Amino acid sequence: MRVWRGDAKGGAFKEFRVPTEEGMVVLDVIHKIQATQAADLAVRWNCKAGKCGSCSAEVNGRPRLMCMARMNLFPAGEPITVAPMKTFPLIRDLVTDVSFNYEVAKTIPAFKPGRAEPDGTFRMMQEDIDRGQEFHKCIECFLCQNVCHVIRDHPENKPMFGGPRFFVRLAALEMHPMDTDARAEYLRLKAGLGFCNITKCCTEVCPEHIKITDNAIIPLKERVVTEHYDPVVWLFRKLSGRR
Amino acid sequence: MALDKHEAHEFDVVVIGAGGAGLRAAIEASAQGAKTALICKSLLGKAHTVMAEGGIAAALGNIYPEDNWKVHFRDTMRGGKLLNNWRMAQLHAQEAPDRVRELEAWGALFDRTADGRILQRDFGGHRYARLAHVGDRTGLEMIRTLQQHAVHKGIDVFMECTITGLLKDGGRVCGAFGYWRESGRFVAFKTKAVVLATGGIGKAWKFSSNSWEYTGDGVTLALDAGAHLIDMECYQFHPTGMVWPPSVRGILVTEGVRGDGGTLKNALGERFMFKYIPDFFRAETADTEEEADRWYTDKKNNRRTPDLLPRDEVARAINAEVKAGRGSPHGGVFLDIASRRDAEYIKRRLPSMYHQFKELADVDITKEPMEVGPTAHYMNGGVRVDADTATTAVPGLFAAGEVAGGLHGANRLGGNSLSDLLVFGRRAGLHAAQYAKNFKGTLTVDAGQVEALARECLEPFERRGGENPYAIHQDLQECMQSLVGIIRTEGELKKALEELTSLRERCRRIKINGNRNFNPAWHLALDLRSLLTVSEAVTRAALERKESRGGHTRDDYPKADPELGKVNVVVRKAGDELTVIREPRPEMPQELKTLLAGDK
Ligand SMILES: Cc1cc2nc3c(=O)[nH]c(=O)nc-3n(C[C@H](O)[C@H](O)[C@H](O)COP(=O)(O)OP(=O)(O)OC[C@H]3O[C@@H](n4cnc5c(N)ncnc54)[C@H](O)[C@@H]3O)c2cc1C
Ligand code: SF4
Ligand code: SF4
Ligand code: FES
Numbered sequence: 001m002r003v004w005r006g007d008a009k010g011g012a013f014k015e016f017r018v019p020t021e022e023g024m025v026v027l028d029v030i031h032k033i034q035a036t037q038a039a040d041l042a043v044r045w046n047c048k049a050g051k052c053g054s055c056s057a058e059v060n061g062r063p064r065l066m067c068m069a070r071m072n073l074f075p076a077g078e079p080i081t082v083a084p085m086k087t088f089p090l091i092r093d094l095v096t097d098v099s100f101n102y103e104v105a106k107t108i109p110a111f112k113p114g115r116a117e118p119d120g121t122f123r124m125m126q127e128d129i130d131r132g133q134e135f136h137k138c139i140e141c142f143l144c145q146n147v148c149h150v151i152r153d154h155p156e157n158k159p160m161f162g163g164p165r166f167f168v169r170l171a172a173l174e175m176h177p178m179d180t181d182a183r184a185e186y187l188r189l190k191a192g193l194g195f196c197n198i199t200k201c202c203t204e205v206c207p208e209h210i211k212i213t214d215n216a217i218i219p220l221k222e223r224v225v226t227e228h229y230d231p232v233v234w235l236f237r238k239l240s241g242r243r
Numbered sequence: 244m245a246l247d248k249h250e251a252h253e254f255d256v257v258v259i260g261a262g263g264a265g266l267r268a269a270i271e272a273s274a275q276g277a278k279t280a281l282i283c284k285s286l287l288g289k290a291h292t293v294m295a296e297g298g299i300a301a302a303l304g305n306i307y308p309e310d311n312w313k314v315h316f317r318d319t320m321r322g323g324k325l326l327n328n329w330r331m332a333q334l335h336a337q338e339a340p341d342r343v344r345e346l347e348a349w350g351a352l353f354d355r356t357a358d359g360r361i362l363q364r365d366f367g368g369h370r371y372a373r374l375a376h377v378g379d380r381t382g383l384e385m386i387r388t389l390q391q392h393a394v395h396k397g398i399d400v401f402m403e404c405t406i407t408g409l410l411k412d413g414g415r416v417c418g419a420f421g422y423w424r425e426s427g428r429f430v431a432f433k434t435k436a437v438v439l440a441t442g443g444i445g446k447a448w449k450f451s452s453n454s455w456e457y458t459g460d461g462v463t464l465a466l467d468a469g470a471h472l473i474d475m476e477c478y479q480f481h482p483t484g485m486v487w488p489p490s491v492r493g494i495l496v497t498e499g500v501r502g503d504g505g506t507l508k509n510a511l512g513e514r515f516m517f518k519y520i521p522d523f524f525r526a527e528t529a530d531t532e533e534e535a536d537r538w539y540t541d542k543k544n545n546r547r548t549p550d551l552l553p554r555d556e557v558a559r560a561i562n563a564e565v566k567a568g569r570g571s572p573h574g575g576v577f578l579d580i581a582s583r584r585d586a587e588y589i590k591r592r593l594p595s596m597y598h599q600f601k602e603l604a605d606v607d608i609t610k611e612p613m614e615v616g617p618t619a620h621y622m623n624g625g626v627r628v629d630a631d632t633a634t635t636a637v638p639g640l641f642a643a644g645e646v647a648g649g650l651h652g653a654n655r656l657g658g659n660s661l662s663d664l665l666v667f668g669r670r671a672g673l674h675a676a677q678y679a680k681n682f683k684g685t686l687t688v689d690a691g692q693v694e695a696l697a698r699e700c701l702e703p704f705e706r707r708g709g710e711n712p713y714a715i716h717q718d719l720q721e722c723m724q725s726l727v728g729i730i731r732t733e734g735e736l737k738k739a740l741e742e743l744t745s746l747r748e749r750c751r752r753i754k755i756n757g758n759r760n761f762n763p764a765w766h767l768a769l770d771l772r773s774l775l776t777v778s779e780a781v782t783r784a785a786l787e788r789k790e791s792r793g794g795h796t797r798d799d800y801p802k803a804d805p806e807l808g809k810v811n812v813v814v815r816k817a818g819d820e821l822t823v824i825r826e827p828r829p830e831m832p833q834e835l836k837t838l839l840a841g842d843k
Contacts, residue, residue, distance in 0.1 A: 025603070036713075039711065041763070052288075052294060052454075105391070108391075113350070122347055123359035126354065129352045139383065140288055173350075179350075
């Protein structure tokens with residue numbers, strides 16, 4: 001297995017040979033390397049079951065959770081390449097600085113519930129929250145943020161772009177049956193929804209199979225258009241070649 | 244403040260731990276006007292709470308209007324084999340429904356009943372369907388809701404920052420000291436109050452549902468500061484962890500599988516739990532398969548299936564079946580929902596179990612049974628606290644969540660942890676803030692204490708020895724798994740103490756190479772100190788309780804001893820030694836005794 005070793009100053013892939021057992025995942029191999037060959041190999045993980053979203057990396061170029069990547073997915077004998085997520089600044093080895101995401105999270109207008117029933121509880125029908133529950137499955141692995149070209153290829157866009165994870169979050173808020181806030185302005189001006197040109201790369205990598213583009217982004221775009229049609233932004237989009 | 248050498252901060256309340264308990268405590272403390280910090284070893288939102296699956300227990304009475312706090316109280320006490328702190332059990336049962344509704348008001352989306360209220364599911368030891376849930380990812384919903392609520396409350400969050408020691412001014416807590424994992428740089432906090440919400444100790448065992456974070460840091464911080472532990476011997480082994488393939492052994496399979504109709508079978512295809520109904524629960528447990536199956540839909544006229552006996556009972560039964568040679572091919576038993584519920588239902592109710600088995604074990608749980616066996620899961624005991632205020636024996640030090648003991652007695656019921664986090668997290672935050680507000684004296688941080696902690700952290704870099712922390716951790720896990728596991732004997736426990744001593748020796752020879760930037764070997768070397776301390780606490784407490792009760796089973800004392808049921812085993816630190824004594828349990832008021840004695 002070829003694993004990236006290095007920090008912000010530089011680094012290189014280093015080759016490790018590890019005997020595998022039945023059922024192993026990439027993260028198991030990384031742990032074996034730590035225990036026997038490179039004690040200080042830096043990696044994040046927690047649940048080892050695809051629930052916490054800590055162990056994101058790029059395995060053979062594909063962004064995925066290392067704890068859910070079975071070794072038998074890869075042809076035996078061929079080297080497997082494990083690299084850190086590219087979009088975020090490298091801290092060390094496989095660990096990146098994902099604080100961008102936590103900064104965006106702080107700016108999102110909070111849930112603003114309407115009035116509860118007289119007994120103090122909410123009545124919501126299952127069919128009205130199915131979509132919201134889909135969005136709440138997000139484990140904040142930030143793989144979608146990692147593949148989105150708007151920030152992957154253009155880090156300078158980060159201050160103006162929330163990214164797919166946060167479009168999912170905003171869609172969850174907007175579609176919450178009890179929510180009363182209006183976030184169209186935020187979406188347009190701060191979250192940079194307009195930068196998204198629906199390439200669907202985010203949806204492809206989401207380990208929770210959230211249909212980020214179809215179910216979150218497109219409905220949000222429609223909302224923004226109906227709630228606030230702004231010719232300046234429209235013109236900007238046209239001129240910059242974005243849809 | 245004599246801290247100029249290191250990064251330093253000053254707060255009213257410092258909350259250590261950002262799982263459900265820590266987040267809820269921080270939200271409350273800051274709502275009370277306290278300047279609040281929230282510190283965690285991982286990124287925010289990755290704490291254990293995120294992994295919780297089955298649900299939050301609260302007597303909302305949405306499915307069974309007969310349910311109320313009294314029934315919940317009774318179930319909790321009986322599940323804990325009456326070793327529980329009765330006042331905690333009472334407050335927990337009374338306040339859990341409000342805490343769940345509060346989560347909903349903060350944006351959580353629980354699964355619904357047909358008339359749009361919160362749906363509740365069956366779980367082990369709960370008389371009525373009581374667990375508010377979101378499929379099998381309830382913890383994710385809970386931590387995200389709390390996290391998103393907390394973000395707007397002006398709490399200062401310190402992520403990937405590990406606390407290694409508490410600072411004291413005389414008898415009081417006055418701060419905390421630790422390091423940033425990213426840079427290895429030290430950071431000191433001066434504060435009037437500290438809330439410990441650091442969770443459990445499951446990484447002491449080889450087969451465990453817990454993550455790397457569960458090294459018992461909070462328990463050790465508390466002991467070092469002078470607080471007391473109770474019920475450490477009653478560690479919980481969850482009956483159903485994955486057993487195959489080897490690399491996933493221990494990963495949890497939610498009790499919700501049984502709550503939703505799954506049943507345990509041995510290699511002969513027998514539903515063996517019917518053979519293991521203890522006298523204590525006989526009157527309320529179905530003794531035929533027909534009654535057990537009817538119970539899922541008609542709870543009034545039927546008794547609960549033995550598949551949903553409390554966890555200690557089920558774990559012991561599985562252990563016995565495997566020992567008797569009736570286990571599954573990989574040393575577990577079968578958990579079958581495929582033959583009992585249709586695929587659509589299974590995928591809707593248990594999506595992450597479906598996914599987990601499919602991806603990790605090539606098993607389709609809608610078509611085949613799962614193979615499961617016991618896995619180290621939850622610290623029933625922990626730091627002793629005052630029920631109402633969550634105060635420990637040390638002024639200024641509070642504790643809530645899994646790190647605190649008392650509520651669950653000798654065995655926790657499923658779902659009672661998430662509700663525990665909310666109820667006592669809130670109380671800890673509230674009382675820590677009030678304590679900070681009322682504290683009028685001055686606190687001084689002693690530079691000597693800070694420097695001693697800093698030196699201790701750096702030792703592994705400076706040594707000559709050649710020990711590898713990963714190897715020591717592995718040996719510790721082997722030791723605890725084989726000698727301090729589900730079934731214990733005096734001889735094995737004594738042997739474990741000897742091994743722990745030699746592991747401690749080896750720890751002193753750990754040598755860390757490389758630098759301080761995100762160096763997991765160094766992090767583990769530091770965490771090993773707490774792992775060894777908690778392992779010793781569990782082992783010593785287990786020696787002291789010469790009976791079998793709840794999570795603690797002694798082969799040499801297989802029965803419960805009514806006299807020992809009246810005491811808690813208390814662990815303290817005196818100098819460098821851990822001391823163990825028995826102390827009487829607080830006496831329960833008459834009206835609660837009546838509740839316990841009540842029907843059945
Ligand atoms: C797989 C699984 C499924 C579960 N399912 C359920 C369920 O369905 N229902 C239920 O009620 N319970 C369930 N539980 C139990 C429950 O999830 C946990 O007991 C509970 O989440 C613990 O919460 P906590 O707030 O006490 O600690 P945690 O959520 O574990 O948080 C501990 C925090 O402390 C921090 N910390 C620890 N040490 C330090 C240190 N030295 N310095 C700084 N920070 C530190 C950690 O970083 C973390 O943020 C489950 C547990 C597991 C593992
Ligand atoms: S669909 Fe939009 S948000 Fe998703 S990756 Fe493409 S540009 Fe980014
Ligand atoms: S939306 Fe999917 S890919 Fe993006 S952070 Fe959430 S779980 Fe990960
Ligand atoms: S370790 Fe939690 S998602 Fe991989």
